[in-house]
Amino acid sequence: MQKLQNYINGQLTDPIGKTYIDNYDPSVGKVYSLIPDSDERDVQLAVDAAKAAFPAWSVTPKDDRAAILLKISSLIDKNLDRLAKAESKDNGKPVSLARTVDIPRASANFHFYATGILHYASEAHAMEDTAINYTLRNPVGIAGCISPWNLPLYLFSWKIAPALAAGNCVVAKPSEITPMTAFLLSELCIEAGLPPGVLNIVHGYGHKVGSVIAAHPEIPLISFTGGTKTGAEIARVAAPMFKKLSLELGGKNPNIIFADCDYNHMLATTMRSSFANQGQICLCGSRILVERSLYEKFKTDFVAKAMKMTVGNPADEKTKMGAIVSKQHMEKILNCIELAKEEGGKILCGGERVVLQGENKDGYFIAPTVIEGLPYDCRTNMEEIFGPVVTIMPFDTEEQALAYANSTPYGLSATVWTENLTRAHRLSGKLHTGIVWVNCWLLRDLRTPFGGVKSSGVGREGGFEALHFFTEPKNICIQIKN
């Protein structure tokens, strides 16, 4: 059975403890590879390597750093098919999704920041004829990057690329649930000629590797994407050490549909925003709020479409809905569905595990699930489920829709469907979220600030926001008049 390795100081290495974690293929429910069960000793090796590499990497000309990152990007493109298949097997997502979204985006992340750093400039502030201030933006040092399982290589590279472009060295930990493409990336980094120690990837559990990275005194910056509870724990440990923190956390995003929307476009997009990646995207719209006059029509059409969405083998090119990432997560989602029933919710479709035939008979599949009849403030409508489960609710006025939308502790994204331009602007300004999509969903321009408010996180990724985060500004004031 394949044993993955850490990537430390430019080499693929076994964990010092020589112990491993089982890695499951969720579409068949079987272990198919082993992940290093690393501990603080492996993290220390990675930190030592990063520390040794930093003096040279931080002063490597931007053009040279960019050239290596572009090489990594093109190697990802060259290995698109292999990486897409690996991502699909590791995560359960349809291979077609990995091929068209996850892996191209991972390549784009490297490409974007390789070129972005070349255009990154800092400010100057002239004080008339008294002085001139300018800002130096230096790399921070060793960046700790910790990522989740839902978009494995996509989110892993979304942190690593800007960190490296800005001149930092990195100690990174991918999710132990989906480590495969991060491992394959380490091979590509070696092939691309990334100097040893610049990027170090330590595999293992959150409580044994992630927590050591978060608490490590020589790692002054943590970029984390994952659950809100984990983010709070990282903040608890890192804040008293005055680390720079970027936390991209959970969501419970509203999808607000007005009767005047472009109906067919809305319906097709709402299918995606509800069930893409089995609903395991932090930006999925899990609370669908529909203007009452459209509610019954929407319900009929949406449920009919959801019932037609067949769950299948993720390796099959035609599959649109694959497996849930793990048994544990599948059970969590099924428990959430039970809670929705206890709270008085009516299951309009789905609501249960799907058992496929043949090799996928033990895989973790859940049918697209639509629930109605729940109050806006029940637990089901307040807590993140992170699966193919949405609730639908009617609303009567714009004020009511806004109140429902803003009622959860989360504030990641919102979607608004209306042809009324004035309303679109008015509502967008009042939604307590970091991102609002109007008449679209998951349309991404990598230059835009990405992140949430309230329990959805602190800080922004994307564009120059990430380069600001991965650099330390220093003001230099030069008097020009005595």
Ligand code: NAD
């Ligand atoms: P998680 O918080 O369980 O794990 C995320 C990462 O943190 C993993 O690598 C894990 O090993 C590590 N970790 C766990 N405990 C740790 C600790 N004590 N210290 C340091 N690291 C630790 O999240 P998950 O289940 O992998 O991912 C799903 C969650 O991620 C959902 O809540 C989802 O909304 C969120 N998410 C948010 C965004 C965003 O951009 N806001 C994007 C994707 C996913």
